[in-house]
Amino acid sequence: MLHLMLRFCNFSNTSSSADEVVESCVFFFFFQSEAEGRSVAGALNFNAAPDAQILYKAMKGLGTDEQAIIDVLTKRSNLQRQEIAKSFKAQFGKDLIESLKSELSGNFERLIVALMYSPFKYDAKELYDAMKGVGTRESVIIEILASRTKAQIKEISKAYKEEYGSDLEQDIKSETSGYLEQILVCLLQGERDNATLYVDTALALQDAETLYAAGEKIRGTDEIQFITILCKRSATHLMKVFEEYQKLAGKSIEDSIKSETRGSLEDAMLAIVKCTRNIHCYFAERLYNALKGAGTDDGTLIRVLVSRSEVDLNLIKPEFKRMAGKPLSAMISEDTSGDYKTALLNLCGSD
Structure with a gap:
């Protein structure tokens, strides 16, 4: 950025x-x-009422017209989808999300339903789903908290409370522990993205020296110093810190994090660094890891395409192509099929 x-x-x-x-x-x-x-810009001359009628006809009676659902919902902006849902309820007395759930299945259902949530409610839902039941999907929590702004995190926390009657910070504390808990709770405070282009060079050098002393210079690692600096400094400041750290340590901050930490804490620290350096590259990597090799991480694929399609997906795609050696649309075509593939490709747009 x-x-x-x-x-x-x-x-x-x-x-x-x-x-x-x-x-x-x-x-x-x-x-x-x-x-x-934006890879999805919405419809010009938009009218929610006829769109709601198309969806109703697509789902009434025996069978479902999946293509009609795809044509409407993947080619409208999120705000337009919210208007369609209101019109659907007003005209037919039914909840659109529940109707879609009853007619669709599998990853196609998961994708189409995801499109119907407002952005903050969708992030809140992903965080809730990552923590409910047995086991916690730390990678989902890390991705969302490391890549959202202070204002966005505030709205996500509010939506989480409204939707699930629970406090997001308390739930994260109950599902995680140790340094991972500390870095996630610290990210929730949203202190690191204060908009400023001014960088205190002396403080940046001091922070770099602190990180060096907390890791490479000692046996073991002082994780608290890493957490404090990564979570509480602005992106512009951190870029200078990373530059000074490279000079001091003779290696990148990423390489030091990889050698000094493990597991989800390492993932969280690296996510912060990557989002600071280039958030488009970070999401390209998330998509590439979701698609490469045997099997597909459909949860990550759906979440990134849905959440970034009206933000910066067109800026993520060139980074993906550089990383993967082929366009995002090509890998989606290879790894998915049917209505699910058609809907994903509509969100992706041309490369």
Whole structure:
């Protein structure tokens, strides 16, 4: 993210205040990201009522017209889908999500139903599902908390409370332990993405020295120092810290994390670093790992395509192609089939 902001922002205008420069750059970055990044833009001249009628006809009687469902729901924005759900309830007295669940099955059902949740409710649902029942899918929690902004995490926590009557932080504490619990709870506070382009070089060097002293320089690892700095510093500050760390340690912060930590704690720290350096590359890697080898991690594939299709999926796809050596759409075609594949490819768009 940072390199895009720096590339397109003009810092030569000294008449502008620092705050004005930051505000302009942040506005430009998100405008650029939304304009170029969306693979699903929604329908022009949208009208929810006829869309709701198409869905009703597709599901009434014997059999289901899956293609009609795909054509409507994968080609509308999330806000438009919410309007369709309201119109469906008003016209036919039925809940659209429940109707879809009763007519569809498998990964196709999972994908179509995911499209019907608003973004914050969907993230809340994914977090809830990751923690309910036996075992906890730490990778899902790490992905969501490491890649969302402070404002988004606040809204996700609110949606989680409204939907499940439970406190997200308390649930994470009950499902995790040790340093993993600490880093996840720290991420929940959302302190690391305060929008600022100013970097205190002296503090960045001090943080780099602290990380070096907490890991490579000693036998064992002082995990708390890593957690504190990674979770509480801004992205711009961390980029400078990583640069200074490389000079001190003679190796990247990623390599040090891999040698100093293990398991889910390592995954969480690396996710923070990757999202700081290049969030598009991070999600490309998530998709590649979901598709490569035998079998498919459909949960990750669905979650990333649904959650990023109206944000930055078009910016993720070039990173994926560089990593995989082939387009995302090609790997989706190879790994999936039927209506599920058709719907995924609609969300993915052309490469």
